[in-house]
Amino acid sequence: MRADARRNSEQIRSAAIGxxxxxxxxxxxxxxxxxxxxSKATIFNRFGGRVGLxxxxxxxxxxxELFALIDRTRTLDDDGRIAYYLTAxxxxxxxxxxxxxxLLQTYxxxxxxxxICRAGSAANEEFVSAARASGALRPEFTADDLHALVLDNALALKHGERPPRDDYDRRTTYVLDGIRGGGPRPS
Structure with missing residues (x-):
């Protein structure tokens, strides 16, 4: 690849990441x-379009970041694992x-x-199963329930009004209190 083409590709990658x-x-x-x-045509020439980019x-x-989060979750004890995972x-x-x-599989x-979606689903299954077995989650709570909570949140953030961070974090606590085994726990 010529130097200018390489430079263009790196500029496009950097701009796309941001x-x-x-x-x-x-x-x-x-x-x-x-x-x-x-030009937009350069993106198509270098990457074949949006999906390639x-x-x-x-x-x-x-x-x-997602895979690091999953790996970090695996290092935690059963009681703290699901709370850390959902919060993260x-x-x-x-x-x-x-x-x-x-998450919404837009592309x-x-x-x-x-x-990435398959790896996330496998992690959900793993963490929910372990948390249920340890009593950290309500016994009826499933990986499908976790998936639905995460997708609902994705839709709300993508299409709704973004709440202030404090309100968002407070609602995360409510979600955790609702799914934990043995009822709500203080934060």
Whole structure:
């Protein structure tokens, strides 16, 4: 690749990471091109379009943080694991609009996005199963319930009015109190 083409690709990647993290994966490609100082056609020439661009940067935008969160959760004891996991997932949803697009499978033709979803679902199953077995979750609470809570939150953040962070964190506590085994616990 020529030096100018390599430079353009890196400028596009950098602009895409910033735009996707700040505004989600559906940000207009014109905005990415403008931030990169290139034409929209250059994005298509270098990455084949939106899905190719997403796949080129999704590791930096969402995947690395999600996988680190999952790995960190695995190191915790049974009682603290599900609370940490749900709190960290909700935090990621609040901070990274692109994560909500991944959860909502906004671009189902992206193999990498779908793989992130599969890994997240497997982690949900693992953590809910362990938490139920330890009594940290209500016995009737399932991984499907966790999935629904996370998707509901993604939809609210993507399409609703963004609440102040304090209100959002307070609501996370309410969610945790509602799903914990043995009823609500003080924070």
């Amino acid at each position: 735009a996707f993290q700040g505004q989600g994966l559906t940000v207009p490609l014109e905005k990415v091109a403008e931030a990169a100082g290139v 997403i796949e080129a940067v999704i590791e930096e935008v969402v995947a690395s 997932i909700r935090d990621l949803q609040y901070r990274q609009p692109a994560f909500n697009d991944v 189902p033709h992206s193999e990498q996005l779908m793989e």
